[in-house]
Amino acid sequence: TNLIITIMAEIGRSIVKMDVDSLINLLNKALADEWLAYYQYWIGAKVVKGPMKDAVISELDLHATEELGHAQLLVTRIVQLGGTPLLTPEDWFKMTNCGYDAPTDEYVEEVLNQNIKGEQCAIKTYSHLLDLTREGDPVTYDIILRILADEVEHEEDLVALKEDLDFMLMKRR
Numbered sequence: 492t493n494l495i496i497t498i499m500a501e502i503g504r505s506i507v508k509m510d511v512d513s514l515i516n517l518l519n520k521a522l523a524d525e526w527l528a529y530y531q532y533w534i535g536a537k538v539v540k541g542p543m544k545d546a547v548i549s550e551l552d553l554h555a556t557e558e559l560g561h562a563q564l565l566v567t568r569i570v571q572l573g574g575t576p577l578l579t580p581e582d583w584f585k586m587t588n589c590g591y592d593a594p595t596d597e598y599v600e601e602v603l604n605q606n607i608k609g610e611q612c613a614i615k616t617y618s619h620l621l622d623l624t625r626e627g628d629p630v631t632y633d634i635i636l637r638i639l640a641d642e643v644e645h646e647e648d649l650v651a652l653k654e655d656l657d658f659m660l661m662k663r664r
């Protein structure tokens with residue numbers, strides 16, 4: 492049985508027409524981003540203060556859950572490709588593309604701005620990964636496409652909240 496499973500995994504890997512080690516490295520970098528994004532949203536939801544706090548908390552909590560789902564998708568693919576997913580939190584900072592912004596200023600607008608910046612970085616990162624995998628690895632491509640669609644939605648959700656906040660505060664842009 493082990494032999495058959497090994498052969499199947501090898502065939503799964505053999506259809507990838509790009510350098511598997513560098514692909515695994517890029518997926519691990521994205522995994523680092525997802526964990527940091529998860530925590531930034533999760534802790535942001537705990538400390539955020541100001542007008543429309545309840546609506547912002549709901550969105551931040553939902554996004555935290557969705558970032559964790561992205562981490563899940565990435566790890567599943569890394570393991571399928573025969574790679575080792577990041578095994579320790581120290582690696583998150585070593586590998587991240589988008590970094591981490593601590594919500595030291597807990598005012599809603601500032602927390603929203605930090606997370607919008609994070610989403611914009613995530614969109615760029617996944618858009619690049621999509622280009623890299625389009626020809627060489629349709630399975631990873633499909634996963635990245637699903638994640639990218641979520642990140643685009645996240646950016647829009649946060650921008651819409653900021654817009655509502657501006658209207659509430661009677662700002663005109």
Ligand code: FE
Pocket residue numbers: 525528557558561613638642
């Ligand atoms: Fe994500």
Ligand code: FE
Pocket residue numbers: 528554558610613641642645
């Ligand atoms: Fe996101």
Ligand code: MG
Pocket residue numbers: 550553554644645648
């Ligand atoms: Mg949302």
